[in-house]
Amino acid sequence: MAASTFETPKLLNDTATLPIPPIKPGAMQGVQSFIAGDKIQEQLGYPGELLPNWKERAIERMGELLQKYRGLQVFLDACVHCGACTDKCHYYLGTADPNNMPVARQELLRKVYRRYFTFAGKYFPKLVGAIDLTEEVLDQWYSYFYQCSECRRCSVYCPYGIDTAEITMAAREIMDSVGRGQKYSNEILGKLHRIGNNLGLPGPALEDTLAGLEEDILADTGVPVRLPIDQKGAEVLLVTPSADFFSEPHVESLIGYAKVFHAAGISWTLSSTASEAGNFGLFIGSYENMRKAALRIREAALELGVKRVVVGECGHAWRVAYSFWNTLTGVGAGAEDPFGKMLQQQLDHRYKQPSHICEVTWDLIQKGAIKLDKSANDHRIVTFHDSCNVARASRMGDIPGGQFIIPREIIKACCNHFYDMAPETIYEGTYCCGGGGGLLTDDLMEVRVKGALPRMQALKQVVDEKKVNFMATICAICKAQFTKVLPYYGFPMSMVGGVHQLVSTAIQLGTNE
Numbered sequence: 221m222a223a224s225t226f227e228t229p230k231l232l233n234d235t236a237t238l239p240i241p242p243i244k245p246g247a248m249q250g251v252q253s254f255i256a257g258d259k260i261q262e263q264l265g266y267p268g269e270l271l272p273n274w275k276e277r278a279i280e281r282m283g284e285l286l287q288k289y290r291g292l293q294v295f296l297d298a299c300v301h302c303g304a305c306t307d308k309c310h311y312y313l314g315t316a317d318p319n320n321m322p323v324a325r326q327e328l329l330r331k332v333y334r335r336y337f338t339f340a341g342k343y344f345p346k347l348v349g350a351i352d353l354t355e356e357v358l359d360q361w362y363s364y365f366y367q368c369s370e371c372r373r374c375s376v377y378c379p380y381g382i383d384t385a386e387i388t389m390a391a392r393e394i395m396d397s398v399g400r401g402q403k404y405s406n407e408i409l410g411k412l413h414r415i416g417n418n419l420g421l422p423g424p425a426l427e428d429t430l431a432g433l434e435e436d437i438l439a440d441t442g443v444p445v446r447l448p449i450d451q452k453g454a455e456v457l458l459v460t461p462s463a464d465f466f467s468e469p470h471v472e473s474l475i476g477y478a479k480v481f482h483a484a485g486i487s488w489t490l491s492s493t494a495s496e497a498g499n500f501g502l503f504i505g506s507y508e509n510m511r512k513a514a515l516r517i518r519e520a521a522l523e524l525g526v527k528r529v530v531v532g533e534c535g536h537a538w539r540v541a542y543s544f545w546n547t548l549t550g551v552g553a554g555a556e557d558p559f560g561k562m563l564q565q566q567l568d569h570r571y572k573q574p575s576h577i578c579e580v581t582w583d584l585i586q587k588g589a590i591k592l593d594k595s596a597n598d599h600r601i602v603t604f605h606d607s608c609n610v611a612r613a614s615r616m617g618d619i620p621g622g623q624f625i626i627p628r629e630i631i632k633a634c635c636n637h638f639y640d641m642a643p644e645t646i647y648e649g650t651y652c653c654g655g656g657g658g659l660l661t662d663d664l665m666e667v668r669v670k671g672a673l674p675r676m677q678a679l680k681q682v683v684d685e686k687k688v689n690f691m692a693t694i695c696a697i698c699k700a701q702f703t704k705v706l707p708y709y710g711f712p713m714s715m716v717g718g719v720h721q722l723v724s725t726a727i728q729l730g731t732n733e
């Protein structure tokens with residue numbers, strides 16, 4: 221861990237939650253991620269640098285978004301400043317900067333909206349708190365809309381359901397459209413468009429990696445478990461975050477998925493052209509880029525002739541798949557274009573399209589199609605971190621709250637020792653890991669470490685009281701973020717892992733016909 225230029229907040233004893241901090245105005249004003257250069261911007265169809273007429277274009281783009289997304293206008297009009305959201309953001313709790321209160325973050329855009337799009341704001345700006353769009357305002361937008369992980373926790377507590385994440389996405393899209401983009405998200409999205417995954421890992425390198433993993437599993441278990449790629453006619457196309465191919469602990473979950481398919485006798489494949497479940501188009505609020513990224517998956521599904529599309533452990537990917545793939549791609553009902561309809565005919569609708577890997581595994585456990593030895597995980601005392609995009613923006617299975625229940629049931633089927641963290645810090649009230657929504661970059665390490673504080677506090681309580689030594693999660697970003705920030709709070713980085721890492725340890729290969 222490199223020496224920090226900031227102080228890591230202190231955790232308290234005997235509590236799962238922290239007191240609301242006294243405000244420190246401007247504490248995080250100068251903390252910004254790197255701005256994207258011209259090549260990165262242009263490959264996404266955005267101006268390479270700040271346009272000379274950026275102000276007019278920003279207002280014009282805001283108007284376009286207000287027309288296109290009616291919810292945005294409702295969110296900008298509906299706030300009554302009741303204050304219910306002020307202490308609900310992990311970035312406020314961790315940094316004490318009042319601009320990280322959700323309502324204040326919204327106000328950064330709302331004040332400008334009022335000035336140019338409301339009668340009162342045009343003629344009596346001071347009376348209604350409307351302000352001109354200036355370079356200083358743009359700079360504030362760039363700071364604070366990249367200190368929001370679009371986790372939607374604040375919206376759970378807002379009596380009007382105002383979704384700050386939607387406002388953040390709109391602000392980022394406006395900034396991109398005038399030439400002020402974020403290097404981290406936009407560079408990754410460009411790699412996804414060009415090569416097929418966020419890492420820029422070409423097909424042959426991916427094949428080598430998978431072959432190496434097959435050898436490792438064989439050496440470990442004595443069973444020839446395959447990780448197939450580009451297998452035409454396979455039943456399942458698995459689309460998983462590319463971090464699963466080489467990052468620790470992500471790769472342990474990939475091995476877990478492979479063992480599940482092997483043990484259940486399901487033919488499956490990965491795709492070299494759609495080797496990424498992640499879709500940063502969501503983070504930057506760009507429907508066009510989100511669609512372009514998602515279409516790779518449709519093309520691969522059609523090309524390979526699969527019957528089912530299954531998504532690996534990735535929070536925002538599951539949100540995009542669950543909420544948007546139907547109309548974006550035709551995976552799920554709703555597509556109107558010919559290729560979407562073709563895919564609809566090809567897929568087997570006895571299964572959910574798409575399915576989450578946890579739905580697949582839980583279904584197989586219930587049917588007795590895979591066998592698990594819980595005692596294999598007896599060295600682990602496990603808790604579960606609900607990932608924001610799964611918890612608050614999607615579902616699983618056929619029961620309300622399936623997205624909370626199914627991963628926990630899988631864990632309990634694999635482990636003898638499981639303890640939840642405090643109720644107010646899990647389920648729909650879960651705290652973000654601190655690194656989601658395009659913040660998983662070292663430029664924002666201070667934001668990430670401080671934003672992780674509420675989760676770390678809740679974790680400390682179960683570590684102290686229950687001796688928890690493993691925090692499972694089903695999100696690639698959560699895994700990467702926790703691996704980095706756990707040591708700042710005195711926890712080992714190895715204590716985070718995937719739900720399918722636990723499955724991988726417990727599964728009994730070769731016990732089924």
Ligand code: SF4
Nearest residue numbers: 309368369371372374
């Ligand atoms: S990070 Fe989450 S809680 Fe904070 S403002 Fe953004 S959406 Fe709301």
Ligand code: SF4
Nearest residue numbers: 299300302303305378
């Ligand atoms: S809870 Fe909703 S209405 Fe109340 S201040 Fe926050 S965003 Fe506005």
